[in-house]
Amino acid sequence: MDAAGGEQLSLAAVRDALVRLEDSVVFALLERARHPRNAPAYAPGCGGGRSLAEFFVREAEALNAKASFFHSIHASLLRLAPEISLTITIQEDVPFFPQDLPSPLFPTKSPPKVLHPLASMVTVNDAIWKMYFDELLPLLTVDGDDGNYAETVALDFACLQVMSRRIHIGKYVAEVKFKDAPQDYSPLIQAKDSNSLMDLLTFKAVEEKVKKRVEKKARTFGQNVNLEDNAGKQEGTAGDSECKVDPTVLSKLYDQWVMPLTKDVEVEYLLRRLD
Numbered sequence: 020m021d022a023a024g025g026e027q028l029s030l031a032a033v034r035d036a037l038v039r040l041e042d043s044v045v046f047a048l049l050e051r052a053r054h055p056r057n058a059p060a061y062a063p064g065c066g067g068g069r070s071l072a073e074f075f076v077r078e079a080e081a082l083n084a085k086a087s088f089f090h091s092i093h094a095s096l097l098r099l100a101p102e103i104s105l106t107i108t109i110q111e112d113v114p115f116f117p118q119d120l121p122s123p124l125f126p127t128k129s130p131p132k133v134l135h136p137l138a139s140m141v142t143v144n145d146a147i148w149k150m151y152f153d154e155l156l157p158l159l160t161v162d163g164d165d166g167n168y169a170e171t172v173a174l175d176f177a178c179l180q181v182m183s184r185r186i187h188i189g190k191y192v193a194e195v196k197f198k199d200a201p202q203d204y205s206p207l208i209q210a211k212d213s214n215s216l217m218d219l220l221t222f223k224a225v226e227e228k229v230k231k232r233v234e235k236k237a238r239t240f241g242q243n244v245n246l247e248d249n250a251g252k253q254e255g256t257a258g259d260s261e262c263k264v265d266p267t268v269l270s271k272l273y274d275q276w277v278m279p280l281t282k283d284v285e286v287e288y289l290l291r292r293l294d
């Protein structure tokens with residue numbers, strides 16, 4: 020237990036959670052890529068001019084809120100990493116539409132407080148939303164319309180949710196880094212020096228490994244598995260053209276958006292850490 024009554028986290032444990040979440044991110048994107056773009060799902064429609072995609076996310080989040088989802092996320096990391104659930108509990112996932120969420124209808128057990136109370140103010144979901152619909156979907160999906168709009172937006176929601184969770188775990192990464200070296204972080208926080216904080220919390224070698232591993236996971240999870248001899252090919256070495264998603268799209272996703280946004284979360288969290 021630390022001074023705030025929270026349990027001690029280690030950087031290794033949080034990084035382990037991030038590695039496991041890569042699997043969920045890759046699988047969610049593979050599922051979405053089974054459908055073409057399905058543009059009508061994103062066109063403004065009825066219900067205040069909202070698209071089906073926005074309608075679905077708002078309604079799904081309202082349901083999640085009633086079921087106390089945003090207040091008790093023990094289960095999500097339990098599923099991801101049963102053996103580290105004792106050391107990490109995520110205080111809350113971050114909704115895309117926090118305004119007007121209904122109150123929880125069921126009692127919850129509060130997880131131990133690990134983060135600074137102002138952590139709940141840190142969100143980059145607007146940037147994730149824009150990135151997903153404007154940049155990633157065109158790379159991930161082929162042009163076309165198969166009419167499966169409801170399934171499509173349910174898959175979009177799964178992608179958004181898992182990417183948001185991954186990126187907002189940056190709060191936990193930042194907390195651990197701060198606790199490990201308060202003497203290095205505190206002066207920069209006091210000086211509100213975002214650029215130097217960014218430099219201090221960046222580990223380029225770790226990022227290179229993340230990119231390579233995610234690309235490899237996309238290549239491995241995205242191949243068609245069959246029982247015939249694969250013309251002498253080694254197992255697990257599908258060519259990129261045989262993959263369900265282009266593996267380089269996944270490494271680009273992490274390189275250009277997921278890791279930079281995770282680091283933005285880290286910086287934003289740290290800037291409030293001494294308040």
Ligand SMILES: C=C(O[C@@H]1C=C(C(=O)O)C=C[C@H]1O)C(=O)O
Binds near residue numbers: 277
């Ligand atoms: C998350 C971390 O902070 C930064 C962000 C990384 C990421 O998003 O994967 C990786 C390394 C760091 O530059 C970390 O140190 O593990």
